[in-house]
Amino acid sequence: MTSKLGTALVTGASSGIGATYADRLARRGYDLILVARDAARLGELADKLAKAYGIKADVLRADLSDRADVLKVEDRLRTDEAITLFVNNAGIGPVTSLLESDVDYLDTMVALNVTAANRLAVAAAQTFARRRAGAIINTASVVALAPQIFNGTYAATKAFVLSLTESLAAELKDKNVRIQAVLPGLTRTEIFDRVGRSFNDLDQGMVMDVTDLVDAALAGFDQGEIVTIPALADDGIWNAYLAARGALGPHLSLRKPAARYGLSG
Ligand SMILES: NC(=O)c1ccc[n+]([C@@H]2O[C@H](COP(=O)([O-])OP(=O)(O)OC[C@H]3O[C@@H](n4cnc5c(N)ncnc54)[C@H](OP(=O)(O)O)[C@@H]3O)[C@@H](O)[C@H]2O)c1
Known part of the structure; x- marks a missing residue:
């Protein structure tokens, strides 16, 4: 029997936020399709969840920093008609500040957090x-809103995910397709252990x-939020931020530079 709700494809499902979504x-x-590199770990989780909840759970091993594997997951998203929810979550965090970072590691971060996330979200x-x-759930981060406090490449990858979500939300409005960006703050997962750091x-x-x-x-998804910031108690602050950003709109692209630059008249 297949699930009435359909199948959720979850990337980064072997640990942390993705495993918890699963x-x-x-x-x-x-029903589930669990995507990550560690097939053994995904297999154990799939068996456990299938037994516990009486659902079907498949494993799709993929290294999403590798284009061929991204295309494999994209193909599944495009062709498996049972898929009704995509949780676009796989990602890696920074090891150090940007000035001390290994640029090859940053390239891998961009490949995973941006290139794969973009391709799969658009597909x-x-x-x-x-x-x-x-419906699509994209895992961004609160540092999308505070790049000055964190590794800039990581913050920029998450700002990318937030922008992509807000833009797609506008395009999908009349298509009966939901999209949400989730902005976690620090969340106890394996993300720091993987780069030799500790939440402790x-x-x-x-x-x-x-x-x-x-x-x-x-809960934010169920309430229809496009952007969910789980720690934010006063959503008036977010609404004020959106209003301030919206007020910039009519002033951003005009024929003449602003008077304070001393070029006009
Ligand atoms: N934890 C936080 O404080 C925090 C805060 C804000 C945002 N986030 C975001 O939350 C998302 C999930 O992270 P997490 O905190 O749950 O960390 P995590 O426990 O380290 O989980 C990361 C997941 O991504 C998978 N992954 C890593 N590299 C991959 C690759 N090349 N190809 C495919 N899958 C890969 C990992 O599985 P395999 O190793 O098996 O591939 C794992 O399932 C990330 O996008 C992260 O940026 C986390």
């Missing part, structure tokens, strides 16, 4: 728009549990 979506009754959006059904060295008041993060993000 659990929560299986609990809701979605899912095109496919779902044609079917007039489906951070202010614990700033670190969210991964189940709280995903449960809040899914």
Whole structure:
């Protein structure tokens, strides 16, 4: 039997936020396609969730910093008609500040966090728009809104994901396709362990549990939010930010430079 809700394809499903989405979506009754590099770990999770929730769970091994593997996942998104939800989540974090970074590592980060995320989001959006059904959840980060406090390449990859989501949301508005960007703050996963750092060295008041993060993000999804910031208690601040950004609109592209640059008249 296939799920009435359809299938959720989740990238970065072997640990952390992606593995938690897999659990929560299986609990809701979605069948799953779990994507990451560690096939053994994905297989264990797929078996566990299939048994626990009576759903179907497949594994699709892919290194999403590798174009051939990205194309394999893209093909599955475009051709598997059971897929109704795409959780575009795989990503890696920075090792150090930008000035101390290895540029080859930054290239891999851009390949995964931007190139793969973009290709798969656009493929899912095109496919779902044609079917007039489906939803996309993109994992961004709060540093998309605060690049000055973090490694700039990482922050820029997440600003890319946020921009892409807001732009696609406008295009998908009349296509019956939902899209959401989730902006986690520090969230206890394996992301720091993978680069030799530890959450234990951070202010614990700033670190969210991964189940709280995903449960809040899914509540935001259910409420129809385009951008979900799980830690933000006062959503008036976000609305004021959007209003201020919107007020810039009519002033951004005009025939003449502003008077303060001393060129006019
Ligand atoms: N944790 C935080 O504080 C935080 C905050 C803001 C945003 N985020 C974002 O949340 C997302 C998930 O990260 P996480 O915190 O859950 O970290 P995580 O526990 O390290 O999980 C990362 C996932 O991405 C997969 N992955 C890594 N490199 C990959 C590659 N080349 N190809 C395919 N899959 C790959 C990993 O699996 P394999 O190793 O098996 O491939 C793993 O499943 C990322 O986009 C991250 O930027 C995290």
